[in-house]
Amino acid sequence: MDTIRVQTTINGEAVEFLCEGHETLLTALRDRVGLTGTKEGCATGDCGACSVIMSERLVPSCLVLAPEAEGRTITTIEGIANGSGLHPLQQAFLTHSALQCGVCTPGFIVAGKALLDANPNPTETEVRYWLAGNLCRCTGYDKIIRAVLDAADHMRRSQA
Amino acid sequence: MSAIRYEAPQSVAQAVGLMAADPGASIIAGGTDLLVQFRGGVKRPSAFIDVKRIPELTSITLDASGLRLGAATPAAEICEHAEIRRLWPGLVEAVHLIGSTQIQGRGTVGGNLCNASPAADTTCALIVSRAHCVIAGTRGERTVAVEDFCTGPGKTLLQPGELLVALRLPRPGPRTADAYLRLIPRTEMDIAVAGAGVSLTLDARGTCTDARVAIGAVSPTALLVPAAAEALIGTSVDRAAVARAAEAASAAARPIDDKRGTIAYRRKVVGVLTSRAVTIAVDRVKGR
Numbered sequence: 108m109d110t111i112r113v114q115t116t117i118n119g120e121a122v123e124f125l126c127e128g129h130e131t132l133l134t135a136l137r138d139r140v141g142l143t144g145t146k147e148g149c150a151t152g153d154c155g156a157c158s159v160i161m162s163e164r165l166v167p168s169c170l171v172l173a174p175e176a177e178g179r180t181i182t183t184i185e186g187i188a189n190g191s192g193l194h195p196l197q198q199a200f201l202t203h204s205a206l207q208c209g210v211c212t213p214g215f216i217v218a219g220k221a222l223l224d225a226n227p228n229p230t231e232t233e234v235r236y237w238l239a240g241n242l243c244r245c246t247g248y249d250k251i252i253r254a255v256l257d258a259a260d261h262m263r264r265s266q267a
Numbered sequence: 268m269s270a271i272r273y274e275a276p277q278s279v280a281q282a283v284g285l286m287a288a289d290p291g292a293s294i295i296a297g298g299t300d301l302l303v304q305f306r307g308g309v310k311r312p313s314a315f316i317d318v319k320r321i322p323e324l325t326s327i328t329l330d331a332s333g334l335r336l337g338a339a340t341p342a343a344e345i346c347e348h349a350e351i352r353r354l355w356p357g358l359v360e361a362v363h364l365i366g367s368t369q370i371q372g373r374g375t376v377g378g379n380l381c382n383a384s385p386a387a388d389t390t391c392a393l394i395v396s397r398a399h400c401v402i403a404g405t406r407g408e409r410t411v412a413v414e415d416f417c418t419g420p421g422k423t424l425l426q427p428g429e430l431l432v433a434l435r436l437p438r439p440g441p442r443t444a445d446a447y448l449r450l451i452p453r454t455e456m457d458i459a460v461a462g463a464g465v466s467l468t469l470d471a472r473g474t475c476t477d478a479r480v481a482i483g484a485v486s487p488t489a490l491l492v493p494a495a496a497e498a499l500i501g502t503s504v505d506r507a508a509v510a511r512a513a514e515a516a517s518a519a520a521r522p523i524d525d526k527r528g529t530i531a532y533r534r535k536v537v538g539v540l541t542s543r544a545v546t547i548a549v550d551r552v553k554g555r
Contacts, residue, residue, distance in 0.1 A: 111273060128273035128315060129305070151303045153456075155369055164343060164372035170298045171373070174273040175317060218368065239455040240367020 115176040117142065118186025126173040133157045135173035136183060144184035146210050148242070155241030158214040158221075159183050165221035167240075184213035187220055195265075196220060199258035200251070207245040215241050219255045227263055231256060272314035279323055279403045279432055285316050287405045287428035292316050294430060296324075296339040297373035299366065300382040323432060324377070327351070333438040338377025338431045343368075345376060354438065356551060357445030357464060357544075361392035364449060367456060377431045383417040384458075386484035390417065391464030392447045394481035394491050398436045404429040414481070417488040440477075443468040444551035446544040449483070450536050459484040460528040463516060463540035465548045467499060473553075475499045480512060480545075484527075485520035485537045492519045495541060504549050512545055513538035 110125045117140065124139040133150070136142045136159070148156030150169045157168040160182040187194045196219045199205070206212045215238065222229060222237045229237070234255050235248075243251060274292075276282040286292055291313030295301055304310040318324045324339040329350055336345065342362045345351055352359050365374055365388055379389045380400070390413070398413040405428050413434065417423055425431065439445070449462035462483035468476050480495035494515035502508035517538035522530050 127270060129271040131302070150306060152299055152366070152370055152373075155367065158369055161372075164341065165369050166372045167299075167369040170302045170370075172273060172295065172298065172302070172315060172317065174275070175319070177275070221368075236455065237368050240369045 111174045113174055113177050115178065116180045118182060124173075128172070128174060130173040131169050132159070132161075132171035132173050132176055132181075133168040135176070136168060136181075139173075142183050142185050144213050146213055148210065148214075153240075153242070154211070154214075155218060155238075156211050156214040158217045158241065160217060160221050163224075165218055182217070182220075184217055187216055194220065195258040195261045196223070196255065199254040199261065203250045203254040203257065205246060205250040205254040211241060211243045215243070215251055215255075219258065222255070223259050223262060227259060227266075229256075229259060269313075271312065273317065274314055275317045275320045277320055279321060279430065282316055282318055282321060282430050283403050283405055283428060285314070286430060289313055290427050294318055294381070296375040296378040296381075297341060297370075298378075299370050299374040300378065300384075318430070329354075331438065334434075334436040336376055336434045336436070338381075338433055339375045340377075342371040342374050342376065342379075346371065355392070355396060355436065355445055357447040357466065357548070358389070358392040358396060358436075361388040361447040361449075361462075361464065364388045364447075376434065380413070380416060380434075381423055381425070381431055383419070383421050383423050383488070385420050385487055385489065386459040386462070387489065388447065388449055388459060388462060388483070390489035391462050391481040391483040392445065393434060393436070394489060395445055395464040395466035395479040396436045396439070397466075397479065398434045400431055401433040401435060402429050403432045408432070410435075414489070414491045419487045439466070440468060442470065442552050443477070444548045446547035446551065448540045448544045448547070450540060458527065461485050461520075461522070461533045461537040461540055462489075463537055463544045465541065465544040467504070467545065467548050467552070469504070469549065469552045473503050475502055475504050475508075478512075480516060480541060482516050482520060482537050482541065485522040485533050487521075490519055492516050492541075494519065499545065504545065509542045509545050513542040516541035 146156040148154035293312035445466035449459035451457035467478040478496040478499040498511035522533035
């Protein structure tokens, strides 16, 4: 058989799945591993809905082949909260009503987390450029930007 | 429909062997062009040869002689490298313009070159920095100047079984700086209507002793424009010299009409971008 066995780490847990050589990581996450929080928007790398963090880099999982996950470390939206406690970004999105239909939201939160991991004190301009590859077709961007800035502020103060 | 294989060679020799054994196989680096083309039915390789497990393709080395960029180094890693930012600000500007944060986490400078888009932002910046491509094949390694690598839209001089391994850039001399500018109708996430890269060297009195100018998105491949460089060399890069360089860039352009711009507009704009990039490069030299 041409099916490939992949061993990887997703959200801190060892995971094994079978996939085809041309399958994307997005498809494998959703249909093989059952982690459907990561969304398919455009499937061409333009919308950011499928963003995940792979080996500490923010990537569009629609443009990653599933077998590439072998031996890598992946964080998806399901790995952002700490158990039942929401991540400050998730809480800020609720507080600011920074979502409507919610399809783009996992991508924004994963991208926001990658930003705050790299830069805990971003300016509004830095947030806007960082998130330029995440598209939202209903809320508009302002609430999302406010939520990310608010989460960053909250995280810095709780660290102090 | 037969299954598409996935291979992850650990060495250049293994990758070359896999490519030579299967003419239908395709190298995958970041996949940001290839997988979109695959999804759109434009390309259907018999195998994906993932070169990101090969240390020579994913490492950056910088020493006294210059920079070696593994062809599969992601754009983000280049932008984060403080010494590259200091020595090649124009190259980093070009790399940083490619797509979104997510695309920069995947897309590679070698892939950008191999995709051979006339509008590829990095190509002009690499040309003005005198980059050379290190190519591996079954008959060994060869090196070509980056301005000769692309032969037309989507076409390169890579022969079947050959693989782009790295880009080598000589270390810039003293009082040398580069700059890259492109025009897009938005602020982010678009493809160049026109682009211009400049690298120049000034002596202590401010006379230009060396220059390279390259233009993109205005011909089938990015073009080195020697006439624009000649307009600058030997001058104090005064307004008249900058205007002559801009005219030379416009004259060298061979653009097409398409949804992003007309022939006349592109020809004019590439001159404007050239003059602005020259000014930025001069300011960078003087600021050092």
